[in-house]
Amino acid sequence: MKNYSSKRIMVTGGAGFLGSHLCEKLLNERHEVICVDNFYTGRRANIAHLASNPYFEVIRHDITFPLYAEVDEIYNLACPASPIHYQFDPVQTTKTSVHGAINMLGLAKRIKAKILQASTSEVYGDPTVHPQQESYWGNVNPIGIRSCYDEGKRCAETLFFDYHRQHQLRIKVARIFNTYGPRMHPNDGRVVSNFVMQSLRDEEITVYGEGSQTRSFCYVEDLVDGLVRLMNSPDDFTGPVNLGNPVEFTILELAEKVVAMTGSKSKISFKPLPSDDPRQRQPDINLAKEKLGWSPDIKLEEGLVKTIEYFQGFIA
Ligand SMILES: NC(=O)c1ccc[n+]([C@@H]2O[C@H](COP(=O)([O-])OP(=O)(O)OC[C@H]3O[C@@H](n4cnc5c(N)ncnc54)[C@H](O)[C@@H]3O)[C@@H](O)[C@H]2O)c1
Numbered sequence: 001m002k003n004y005s006s007k008r009i010m011v012t013g014g015a016g017f018l019g020s021h022l023c024e025k026l027l028n029e030r031h032e033v034i035c036v037d038n039f040y041t042g043r044r045a046n047i048a049h050l051a052s053n054p055y056f057e058v059i060r061h062d063i064t065f066p067l068y069a070e071v072d073e074i075y076n077l078a079c080p081a082s083p084i085h086y087q088f089d090p091v092q093t094t095k096t097s098v099h100g101a102i103n104m105l106g107l108a109k110r111i112k113a114k115i116l117q118a119s120t121s122e123v124y125g126d127p128t129v130h131p132q133q134e135s136y137w138g139n140v141n142p143i144g145i146r147s148c149y150d151e152g153k154r155c156a157e158t159l160f161f162d163y164h165r166q167h168q169l170r171i172k173v174a175r176i177f178n179t180y181g182p183r184m185h186p187n188d189g190r191v192v193s194n195f196v197m198q199s200l201r202d203e204e205i206t207v208y209g210e211g212s213q214t215r216s217f218c219y220v221e222d223l224v225d226g227l228v229r230l231m232n233s234p235d236d237f238t239g240p241v242n243l244g245n246p247v248e249f250t251i252l253e254l255a256e257k258v259v260a261m262t263g264s265k266s267k268i269s270f271k272p273l274p275s276d277d278p279r280q281r282q283p284d285i286n287l288a289k290e291k292l293g294w295s296p297d298i299k300l301e302e303g304l305v306k307t308i309e310y311f312q313g314f315i316a
Pocket residue numbers: 012013014015016017018019036037038039040041042043061062063064076077078079080081082085096100118119120121175176177178179180185
């Protein structure tokens with residue numbers, strides 16, 4: 001049964017890793033959900049369990065082209081998120097971030113919807129301050145192999161704030177840090193999926209550099225809760241706001257943890273660092289705590305158990 005406070009909500013990138021969890025949460029909260037996806041990196045399997053819900057719709061659409069639908073809120077998540085995927089067709093990546101943002105902002109303006117942008121910690125580039133606060137402007141290479149993603153997302157943030165200033169659009173910008181969990185793509189080259197898949201197959205675990213670079217890992221359920229809190233926050237709070245887990249681990253610690261938890265026979269090997277790979281990344285989440293009452297609850301071990309369980313389904 002729908003309730004009186006239910007809204008019609010569009011989630012672009014709704015068939016992806018984060019998007020599918022977000023669609024599920026919004027449906028559980030009894031909203032109508034329209035998932036918009038071109039299935040570039042998203043998969044039908046991620047949303048198959050939602051298909052029978054009468055309040056769930058899927059539109060196959062590339063957001064670099066305009067779209068019209070009557071909705072109350074838009075979560076703009078469409079964009080390949082892993083380096084392997086976003087570097088495969090870098091021009092399309094920038095188009096998705098920039099043209100996609102223009103199209104979704106144009107739609108939000110026309111139908112007076114509230115709109116949230118899934119931005120990224122990559123807007124900080126290879127940070128020179130640590131941990132990163134929202135006031136930090138970043139250290140980004142504009143012409144490197146990661147730039148299609150980093151600069152695309154930065155430009156999208158610019159567009160969000162200009163639509164807000166120029167057209168009084170209700171906007172929300174979340175800067176998402178490394179998130180992991182079930183429905184991540186098993187071959188997307190991201191560190192958690194890589195390590196888990198390599199461990200489950202007893203393959204060599206590749207650590208780049210000496211493994212001393214640090215990352216913080218947020219479990220998907222915590223992250224999606226943060227996105228919904230942000231969307232529901234008062235209109236005068238636009239962000240940008242960091243959403244991520246501030247507990248830091250070195251890449252080597254993560255590798256060792258995964259090997260231990262999977263009972264794997266894998267050995268750890270070291271390879272040279274790829275270009276522009278940030279050495280350190282950790283969110284300062286004080287703003288999210290203060291404005292959204294949000295901080296992540298799920299510990300790395302707990303999240304890894306569910307993630308490992310999910311990836312076991314891919315092992316023949
Ligand atoms: N997962 C993370 O750790 C993380 C971190 C920072 C930011 N983000 C951001 O969150 C969002 C979701 O990331 P994810 O991890 O779920 O990635 P994902 O690749 O699993 O999901 C992205 C989805 O967008 C869809 N998509 C891509 N281009 C599109 C286009 N032009 N039109 C319509 N759909 C398109 C894909 O098919 C996919 O379903 C992205 O915007 C990403 O930049 C994610």
